[in-house]
Amino acid sequence: MTFELSPIDKAKFVAAKRATRYVESGMKVGLGTGSTAAWLVRCLGEMVRDDGLRIKGVPTSSRTAQLAREVGIEVISLDEAKWLDLTIDGADEYDSDLNLIKGGGGALLQEKIVATASDQMVVIADISKQVDTLGAFPLPIEVIPFGWQTTKALVEETLIGMDVLGRTTSLRMIGDHPFVTDEGNHIVDLHLNRIGNPRQLSLVLNQIPGVVENGLFLDICDAVVIGFGDGRVEVRDINKGAVEEERYDFLEEGNLFTDISD
Ligand code: 5RP
16 A cells, blocks of 8 residues: 655654764664654664664554554663663654754653663754744653642742743643643643743743653754655754754655554
């Protein structure tokens, strides 16, 4: 079965494909969560199957763990791995310093723990995730269920003193029920519109009892691989200070996966 991918899926696919070049046999690799990371996991699975790539993957969610196993990647826990060579993950926003908002898929806690335990973090994204200033995407925070309404009220009170443009918050729902993370917690989304001082905000949020972690990833990402719908890919590496560009002619028949669901 073949079908045409949407421009956004082409962009995600080429970003993921280009990012596989960071992966070498023998590596322990953190596997991100979300639709872009799912492309990466499929690409790596293909390399394991067809090219003899040997890696151990540490998934950042139960969804990613399931997909990784399905495509033949050896899955280990973070405690088994202890430290990782590389993590590749998606993002909801990245700025010019490669600071990120993550957690749109509700996996920010495991994602942050895994990325922080890695020598290198590479983000894969389509160009729509690029922003001048973080905050248009609602900032997710993971909160424990006990007293979550009180925690949410405390967060709202704290936001009054912060350099942000919006201050409304919402409990993330799935249908009629609060979303529950892999760690059994809830997500509160902060509609801030613009975050003037992400560093200060991150520190202050994490001091509130009941907040487990927030979705600001600051000074964690080393490189971002940006995909475009026409097959172009741009790589920005914060350490090398370099920008590389190339183009994938990736639409030959048989070169795509048939399963594109997250
Ligand atoms: C999940 C995440 C995702 O990486 C982020 O939401 C991007 O997802 P997608 O690649 O589907 O746009 O942080 O918690």
